[in-house]
Amino acid sequence: MSRPWPSVRLGDVLRRSDETVPILLGADYREVTVKLWGKGVVLRRAVSGAGIAGSRRFVARAGQLILSRIDARNGAIGIVPPELEGAVVTNDFPLFNLDLINLEPAFLGWLSKTRDFVELCQRASEGTTNRVRLQEQRFLALRMPLPPLVEQRRIVARIEELAAKIAETRALRQQAAEEAESVVMASRRLAVANCQTETIELAVVCSAIIDNLHSNPRYAETGIPCVRSPDVGRGTLNLEEALRTDEAEYRRRTIRGEPQVDDIVLVREGGGTGKCALVLSEQRFSLGQRVMMLRPNPHKVMPKFLLHQLLSPLVQEDQILPLCKGSASPHLNIAALKRFSLQIPSLSEQRRIVAYLDGLQAKVDALKRLQSETAAELDALLPAILDRAFKGEL
Secondary structure, three states, X not given: OOOOOOEEEHHHHEEEEOOEOOOOOOOEEEEEEEOOOOOOEEEEEEEEHHHHOOOOOEEOOOOOEEEOOOOHHHOOEEEOOHHHOOOEEOOOOOEEEEOOOOOXXXXXXXXXXXXXXXXXXXXXXXXXXXXXXXXXXHHHOOXXXXXXXXXXXXXXXXXXXXXXXXXXXXXXXXXXXXXXXXXXXXXXXXXXXXXOOOEEEXXXXXXXXXXXXXXOOOEEOOOEEEEOHHHEOOEOEOOOOOEEEOXXXXXXXXXXXXXXXXXXXXXXXXXXXXXXXXXXXXXXXEEOOOEEEEEEOOOOOOHXXXXXHHHOHHHHHHHHHXXXXXXXXXXXXXXXXXXXXXEOOOHHHHHHHHHHHHHXXXXXXXXXXXXXXXXHHHHHHHHHHHHHHOOOOO
């Protein structure tokens, strides 16, 4: 690590805290943990005194340094935030008081997020036989740059200023993506609502409505995807992350009908109720629990038009939401689903609407791809800033 300032041993500015808390059977305690790669100190869980009776817990104080003995080598280091004052940790998370006369806590907090500091912790974690664990004395023997306190505070202020701008940029990107999706949703509502046509029930435009087996799939390490609700997006299926079954289980689960091109997979239970996606060519899978399948009748409705309408507020907000509102376990009853009201114009009008909505969705997808391509650059900004900051170049 290139340092323009004098360096000190960590042991010169850190002192191990051994403050413990008595465990009372009738009391409740907050346990904290440290996320990997500098992502902060967070609440792990709430525990009852009865649940940890007989064990030893140490008290975390705001401004202390905390690390994971096992994962400090993976960046699990941080400063205890004020909101976790008085929380408890096990001995796997040693706590250190800082020499506040010479060391600004936020300076050490940002330093602990740098690649160089994590590499030092990796060295302090070597040499064990079973599990790799940080050796406390080796850790305290590590050296860190220590500019004057006023300079530390200047550096912290500059880092936090730049970090705030990065966070603002992320928020603006997220807002732009959400607003773009809102435009698509609003356009779906208008395009469908403006159709000059009669209202038709969903069952009338489907040649088949296929439910899952309502049994737990027998999963395998490899094989054919079995789609569950997390695998269904708003318009897309993600088969890459889906759990798998063998061929025999696939045949069992598709006894009611194998997915065909232009079928629509619909989530009918759980937090993702109403999400749906079109089956594309060469997508072979079975249905897990909580999902079902609609088979549009192409003589009455274009599959893509039906998908757009199912994803529109006319169905999502006006028909699905009222059925699920207030339910701890949202679900769609198939009988109610069959009665969903749809606007089905002529096939020529459907083609026109689909072309318009697909074009709009393509623009939104292009925006998302651009954001994804630039996300890596944004992710690299803060590490680059920290690298420069602790070389005295900021």
